[in-house]
Amino acid sequence: MGAVEDRLAELGLAVPEVAAPVAAYVPALQDGSRVFTSGQLPMVSGQLADTGKVGEGEGHVSPERAKELAQLCALNAIAAVKSVVGDLDKVERVVKVVGFVASDPAFTGQPGVINGASELLGKAFGDRGVHARSAVGVAVLPLDAPVEVEIIVHVAD
16 A cells, blocks of 8 residues: 555555446546546445535535445445555646536535535545645536546656
């Protein structure tokens, strides 16, 4: 286990098995020194951890829960990167994070939700985890997931 996985272990987390694609794509692909992940859902052992729209009130996924789910998405993205590069310590920089939040029309807290992913990447990769980011509200996500995250990383040659 390398330094990145040691930091995750200190947080009580382990890199999971790569989530199986739900359509015709691969979890991650390397092109030169960049690894691009597909959008990662908050899957745990092949099942969505939660479903629904993010917002306030009954019947919605709370923003706090959605932030936890964004962390799960980031952990699955880390697993996808590892499946391509083998050793997460080869990651020299998390370049970009794009997060999608299935939002109730009145919900505008997408950046706070996607902080779950950004904060985990920062803890896992330290200064190499500082990244550019987009946090986007959408009407619906695959399988009725509340959150989806994709990342781009730069890896050592």
